[in-house]
Amino acid sequence: MTTEILRPDGETGAAPVQLAAPLASLAGVTIGLLDNTKPNAGVLLDRLGATLAARTGARLGRRETKNAAVAASDQVLESMTEEVRVVLTGSAD
């Protein structure tokens, strides 16, 4: 005799976000550095950004979140959307 088990995960309220298609070149593109203010996150991002800019001719745009434990504000996200094509972020401890 079979048993039916109800799923414990259920539906989600948000459609999965699709990653944007990769750019063919970073030349002339503005790369956004989104520093979540974790200790040393800025050091890593700035070094990475400078290296990419030197190698590809990309420009850099920088923003910070108020605190690493809360998501970036709509204001920060909107201003980045207007200025940059690529974002580097996600540094943890």
Added chain:
Amino acid sequence: MSEPIILGDETPESLWQMLDSQGWGDGLPIVAPTAARVDAALRLDSGDPDEVIAVLEPRAGLATRREIAINAVMAGCPPEVLPVVIAAVRALGSAEINLRGVNATTHPVAPLLIVHGPAASELGFNSGLGAFGPGNRANATVGRAVRFVLLHVAGAVPGPGDVSTQGQPSKYTYCVAENVSESPWPAYHRTMGLGVESAVTVHCGENPHNFHDMESNEPTGILDKAATVMATLGTNNAPISQGEFFIGLCPEHASTIAARGWTRDDVSSYLFQRARRSLSEVRAAFDLLAWDEWMMALREDDLVPVTGSAKNIKVFVVGGPGKHSCVIPSWGMTKSVTVAIEGSSTEETRS
């Protein structure tokens, strides 16, 4: 509603195989959430099973009454405790909790549930001896049910949805009841302004940090020890002024303190004054301080409190005979939430 999963049988081996293949569960045996068992729980709930109680991050999972009941059955809950689980999930959906952060942080934070009012004793929760420990079905399974909701609905799976560096044991289950019958003060939820009989508080924090005091006949002796436990540089609260501390006093400590006329607010105010470190010491320990403005303006030789306000120090009574109490620091960027348990009468309707 999602399609059910068909198993050949309900043996432990089949259930283990199902959990493994789906990535569900907490590593311990479960009760099979069959439609009959879930319906039995929902029959005691007057709400619409498809009502969304909360949208839980990071998965943006829809926590309907039915999904909550499924997880409660899996965790081994008796049907009658479902309103407590629903209330806790409702609290977790509050913006103040900051659930995305709670679930996604490297900190070991877990939601502590504190059940208040007559529902606690009526439903068989343990508020007394060993309340944080094993041996009581309501405490164990309600805390586990909330963890299951976080794992399955919210997607707080270690790795993709929960990157806690070490985790902590309270991520399995973390639920106690307030020991109102041995508390010298009104029930905690009454002091938070809730005019209902029964409620649940959710506080996202660390495991309890014990302190013992077997010597003091005065409040200050007991609370000075609590203050030393609070004033560590190792908690998130040290650099975050909005962080809360829950102080779980055992009945004997609470009695000694109240015998001198101290109220719950007196305890919070005293701890706010005593749980401090030198500003220079704290500044040396942290690159970033998420402090209130007045704390940032303190001088180097000032003592700085480990939270921005006495109101962030919450006091409740829990436990049995003996002289051990505890401090439960928060994760930092979160606030506790207290909500009514559905079916709980208001003062007005009782009178």
